[in-house]
Amino acid sequence: MQQPNKLSPFFENLNFEREDNTMVINFGPQHPSAHGQLRLVLELDGEQVVKAYPDIGYLHRGIEKMAENMTYNEFLPTTDRLDYIASTSNNYAYALAVEKLLGIEAPRRAQVIRTMLLELNRIISHLFFIATHALDVGAMSVFLYAFREREFAMDLMEDYCGARLTHSAVRIGGVPLDIPSDWMVNMRAFCDKIDHEVEHTYEALLTENRIWKMRLENVGVLSPEDALSWGCTGPMLRGSGIAYDIRKEEPYELYPELDFDIPVSKTNCSYGRYRLYMEEMRQSTRILRQLITKYDGTDPQLMAHAPQYISAPKEEIMTQNYALMQHFVLVTQGMRPPKGEVYVPTESPKGELGFYIKSEGEPYAYRLKCRAPSFYHTGLLQEILVGTYIADVVTIIGTTNIVFGEVDR
Amino acid sequence: MRKYTPKDNVQAKSYYTDRYYVAPRVPTQDVQADEIFAQQLETLKVKVEVKSAYIQLGQMIVEINSKDNYTALEILKNECDYAMCTELSAVDYLAKDGNFEVFYQMLNLKERKRMRLVCRVQPKEALESTVPLFKSANFAEREMFDMFGIVSNNHPFMKRILMPDDWEGHPLLKTYPLIGDEFASWYEVDKIFGKDAREAIGPENRDQAKIERYDTKRFSRVGHEVPFGADISEGEPETPIEYSETLLVNYNKGTKQLDRRK
Numbered sequence: 030m031q032q033p034n035k036l037s038p039f040f041e042n043l044n045f046e047r048e049d050n051t052m053v054i055n056f057g058p059q060h061p062s063a064h065g066q067l068r069l070v071l072e073l074d075g076e077q078v079v080k081a082y083p084d085i086g087y088l089h090r091g092i093e094k095m096a097e098n099m100t101y102n103e104f105l106p107t108t109d110r111l112d113y114i115a116s117t118s119n120n121y122a123y124a125l126a127v128e129k130l131l132g133i134e135a136p137r138r139a140q141v142i143r144t145m146l147l148e149l150n151r152i153i154s155h156l157f158f159i160a161t162h163a164l165d166v167g168a169m170s171v172f173l174y175a176f177r178e179r180e181f182a183m184d185l186m187e188d189y190c191g192a193r194l195t196h197s198a199v200r201i202g203g204v205p206l207d208i209p210s211d212w213m214v215n216m217r218a219f220c221d222k223i224d225h226e227v228e229h230t231y232e233a234l235l236t237e238n239r240i241w242k243m244r245l246e247n248v249g250v251l252s253p254e255d256a257l258s259w260g261c262t263g264p265m266l267r268g269s270g271i272a273y274d275i276r277k278e279e280p281y282e283l284y285p286e287l288d289f290d291i292p293v294s295k296t297n298c299s300y301g302r303y304r305l306y307m308e309e310m311r312q313s314t315r316i317l318r319q320l321i322t323k324y325d326g327t328d329p330q331l332m333a334h335a336p337q338y339i340s341a342p343k344e345e346i347m348t349q350n351y352a353l354m355q356h357f358v359l360v361t362q363g364m365r366p367p368k369g370e371v372y373v374p375t376e377s378p379k380g381e382l383g384f385y386i387k388s389e390g391e392p393y394a395y396r397l398k399c400r401a402p403s404f405y406h407t408g409l410l411q412e413i414l415v416g417t418y419i420a421d422v423v424t425i426i427g428t429t430n431i432v433f434g435e436v437d438r
Numbered sequence: 439m440r441k442y443t444p445k446d447n448v449q450a451k452s453y454y455t456d457r458y459y460v461a462p463r464v465p466t467q468d469v470q471a472d473e474i475f476a477q478q479l480e481t482l483k484v485k486v487e488v489k490s491a492y493i494q495l496g497q498m499i500v501e502i503n504s505k506d507n508y509t510a511l512e513i514l515k516n517e518c519d520y521a522m523c524t525e526l527s528a529v530d531y532l533a534k535d536g537n538f539e540v541f542y543q544m545l546n547l548k549e550r551k552r553m554r555l556v557c558r559v560q561p562k563e564a565l566e567s568t569v570p571l572f573k574s575a576n577f578a579e580r581e582m583f584d585m586f587g588i589v590s591n592n593h594p595f596m597k598r599i600l601m602p603d604d605w606e607g608h609p610l611l612k613t614y615p616l617i618g619d620e621f622a623s624w625y626e627v628d629k630i631f632g633k634d635a636r637e638a639i640g641p642e643n644r645d646q647a648k649i650e651r652y653d654t655k656r657f658s659r660v661g662h663e664v665p666f667g668a669d670i671s672e673g674e675p676e677t678p679i680e681y682s683e684t685l686l687v688n689y690n691k692g693t694k695q696l697d698r699r700k
Contacts, residue, residue: 086600091616093585094609098450098616129495130464257521257547260574271547278550362452369464371495372525372543372554385543387529390461392452400525400543408577437600 051079054419058087062165062423065433069410069426073419081414081422083407088437096397100363101127101201104394109195111382111399111435114157115150117186118377119435120199125281126373126384127201130366133335138327139203144283145216145320146189146198148313152223153182154378154430155310159231162303162427166244174230181219188212201364202339203332213321220314227310235303245300249413249425252297259412260405263380264309265429268302270295275376283323289316299428338364363392372400379403379430401435446533447612467493474549478518486510498553504540507557508566511542514555515571520544523572524552526579528586530612532561538588540565559588567593585610617644 052073057063066087072080092111096104108123109116121143128134135143160175183193188209190198198204235241251261256269266273274291276284292308294301332339340359341352368390374383380402387396406429413425469491470476475498479491482500486509489501502510514520525543532538535558542555559565567590568575579590580599587608590596598605606621607614623641631639 086598086602089600091609094614094616097610132464255573258573260522260524260572260578262524273547278547279552362454365452365459365461367462367464369466369494370499370554371464372497372552374524374545374552381524383525383543385525385527385541388464393450396529398525398527404577404581405574408574411576412573 056422058084062426064161064426064431066437067407067426067431067433069414069422071414071419071422076418076420078414078417078419078422081411083410085407085433085436088433090438092438093397093399096394098393100392101366101394102359102363104397105199105201106195106197108399109197111401111438112154112377112379112403112432113194113434114432115154115378116194117146117150117196117198118154118375118382120197121147122373122375122377122382123384124199124201125375126371126386127366128333129373130369130371130386130388131201131335131338131364132367133202133333133338135203135333136328136330138207138324138329139331139333140283141320141324141327142204142208142331143199144287145317145324146186146196146204147282148316148320149182149185149216150196151313151378152310153179153186155306155313156182158306158378158427158430159235159303162424162430163235163241165423165427166241168235168238168241171231171234174226174234178223178226181222185212185215185219188215200332202335203330205331207329207331208324213324216317217321220317223310223314227307232307236307242300244421244424245298245303245428246296247298247300248417248421249299249302249428250297251409251413255409255412259409261380261409262402262405263376263378264302264305265380265402265406265409267292268294268305269297275374275381279374281373281375283320286323287316287319299424302428338366365390365392374400377402379432379435380406382435399435399438401438403429403431403433403436404438406431407436444533445613448615449612450616464494469493469498472498474551475553478514478551478553481517482510482513485513496552498551499556500553501556501558504557504559504563504565507540507542507555508568508571510555511544511568511571514544514553518546519548520546520553522547523568523574523578526568526575526582528559528582528588530586530610531558533612537561538586540582540588542568564589564591566591569593584608587611617646 054071054073056069056071058066058068063069068084068087070082070084071078090110092107095107099107105120105123108119111119156175156179160172160179163171186196186198187193189212190196190206251265251269253269253271256266256271261269270293272291272293277291289312292305292312294305332342336355340346340356345352346356366388368388370385370387372383372385374381381400382402383400385398385400386394389395409429410426414422417425469479472493475493479488479498479500482488486502486506489503491498491500493499511523522545523542524545527541529539529541538559540557540559544553544555546552565588567579569579576594577599579593580595580597582588583590583596584598584600585608597603601609607619623644624636626642627636627639
């Protein structure tokens with residue numbers, strides 16, 4: 030048994046203890062398959078997991094506390110750091126919650142751009158999922174191919190907003206920038222590329238792969254009742270046969286106008302979830318193609334007109350005195366939303382990402398709670414891992430697709 | 439007289455608010471405006487005392503007594519089809535009302551309805567755990583305890599979740615400063631080197647905006663850097679600074695020509 034000393038007060042390193050023929054093994058927090066800072070204490074009977082205890086908090090930065098000490102616009106770049114794989118979906122979920130509170134709506138062109146960015150981020154996140162999941166299970170080449178395509182997607186994000194990971198590409202009330210000139214052409218090429226790669230690379234490598242099937246089929250079985258009870262959302266919920274996608278059921282942005290399907294898997298296992306992710310990428314490219322045609326002919330306005338809350342466009346600020354004054358007040362003091370509370374759910378790539386905001390009419394949120402899907406999926410680990418074998422642990426962690434930026438917040 | 443700073447809420451406040459400013463309110467609707475919500479409220483009223491109920495931004499908000507939380511959630515789950523408790527947390531109203539507001543964000547997948555069950559909890563009061571109904575409450579109630587100190591009775595594992603187990607204080611309270619309190623500034627020093635080392639090391643600097651005069655590592659005083667390892671016990675030595683010429687061409691010589699168009 031390891032003796033705690035002043036420099037390592039906890040049992041942070043690999044640690045074996047024997048009690049009644051079970052072995053306690055410490056997985057993480059610095060484990061390549063832990064998808065970040067997950068420490069998992071596993072009690073093993075032979076190779077079977079008897080008890081699993083996920084220990085989180087290694088990436089806790091107090092983002093909810095920071096939200097109470099920042100004005101609404103100041104906080105927006107902080108939301109990038111929640112789910113840092115697909116940061117625009119966080120920006121968007123936050124911006125949408127504040128917009129609901131203010132009672133404003135983004136102009137049409139901003140909506141088109143936002144929906145495009147959301148779907149592009151979904152593809153980025155799903156590519157990351159398949160890359161890391163396959164790597165955990167042992168398929169190294171899928172990782173390389175998926176990251177190759179993810180680079181193209183991140184290049185598109187870079188062309189749009191200049192950042193690759195922490196985008197802040199959405200503002201409260203709209204988007205900051207219009208689409209650059211060649212972007213749509215590149216986007217169309219990217220959609221073709223993704224469709225081709227999903228079918229001819231990832232699925233060709235994995236779907237009928239004997240090892241992949243043996244490692245994933247009937248591993249991490251989650252019944253629909255458990256999925257609901259544990260608060261699973263997104264692919265975890267749809268992987269258990271419950272067709273609930275917030276984009277379809279409680280539509281926001283341009284989703285009611287778009288034609289797309291919600292894939293559902295009834296196998297309840299990791300393999301079904303993998304198929305689901307692949308299909309969702311196809312649906313995302315389908316949405317992106319429709320959005321490219323919707324962009325043409327929209328009004329060039331990018332930010333909503335709400336002078337009390339949102340600064341006027343730059344030209345107006347530079348030419349009109351009153352717009353300049355309002356801009357000054359909004360920058361130095363921040364906007365003051367009306368008193369009230371709002372909870373807005375959105376379908377992020379990982380599941381239901383929602384922001385609960387309690388406003389007391391101050392420029393600072395009185396309370397902001399980020400409902401992160403990964404947090405609840407991590408909680409699920411303590412039940413779903415019990416009874417599985419130690420080799421399946423990484424498969425199950427991979428299939429939940431947790432990101433520790435939003436687990437610990 | 440010294441300016442009074444409130445101790446019960448140390449979070450950021452607006453430095454200027456108009457004397458006559460009255461914050462508008464988000465419009466609310468009566469529950470009768472929505473048929474399904476009205477029906478669900480009637481079901482709830484049979485067994486639970488409802489203090490207030492209204493619809494705000496498309497979601498029903500029902501306030502109940504804190505002792506009824508389990509009964510109310512049981513009714514919502516079994517009779518009103520709210521199959522999922524998507525979120526559960528608290529809001530600190532200690533400074534204003536002397537209590538916490540705990541909310542349960544519920545989702546009805548069949549009717550696609552969301553509602554929020556709200557109750558007020560006194561500081562030392564414990565809530566009944568809802569883990570037997572919704573397993574998602576397992577982590578959420580632990581987080582609520584960690585962040586606010588609200589204990590849930592009969593929870594299978596009521597321990598801190600995000601903060602270390604031996605942490606003192608609950609970070610999301612309004613009395614807890616953003617940069618952490620006294621305990622936080624000594625936590626790592628005590629943990630790694632022991633309390634004896636406090637004098638030699640000093641408290642952890644948790645204020646990002648703090649500018650230290652003799653900072654030799656973070657270069658917070660640009661242009662007045664002290665070389666690393668310099669003896670500053672007798673005061674700061676005058677160190678001539680040499681910048682590379684490519685970086686600051688003509689910058690210190692008074693012949694500024696920033697805009698080439700002129």
